[in-house]
Amino acid sequence: MHATFSYLIKTLIHIKFGLSYKYILYLLFFFLLQTGLFADFYPNEESGIKINLPPFWKTKVSGKIVQSTSKDNLVLLRMSATNAKTLPLKLKSALQNINDTIDGIEYTTSPEGTTRTLNDLKVTYIEGRGINKKTKVPSQWSVAVATNKQTVLISIIATNDGNDKHAGVIGKIVQSLSKLE
DSSP: OHHHHHHHHHHHHHHHHOOOHHHHHHHHHHHHHHHTSSOEEEEETTTTEEEEEOTTSEEEEETTEEEEEOTTSSEEEEEEEEOOOSHHHHHHHHHHHHHHHEEEEEESSOTTOEEEEETTEEEEEEEEEEEETTTOOEEEEEEEEEESSSEEEEEEEEEHHHHHHHHHHHHHHHHHOEEOO
16 A cells, blocks of 8 residues: 555656656755754753754854854854853853954944843843954854753854855744753
8 A cells, every 4th residue: 555655656746747756855855954854952951941953064062062153164153051140241241252253343233132032931132243353254143141940142153144145044043942841
């Protein structure tokens, strides 16, 4: 029965679209990979927060720090925990990574941060732009502070080209931020 159904699907795909079954499977795999459905899951046990990162990004976990870079090195994401007690101190801690990497920092949101709820997490974020100190390339950046059991700091730095090229993937990464169940 299963073999007959499989043969019928293969035949219909070939007749309707003129494509081979293997080609359709390759397209489906590529689509799933690009949409982030095949994502690597990175939990932070202490904070009770998780994030999904694309498996094709270069990701390194060192203690409580997760650092991930797009394959073309145009986007850098860093997630770490902090013990800072107040929101201003948490934001200051989150901005340290940006200050270490970006010159001529300009805020495109309020420097005090904008707070919203994302997947039942209270998240405060700040965004801006500047020049990457290492590459001397105009870049965009954002930092987010999310708290569940403990606070997690997330910073994303992308060249302008990287932001344009990876906007969809960056959006999916941000949307994946959630409580660890």
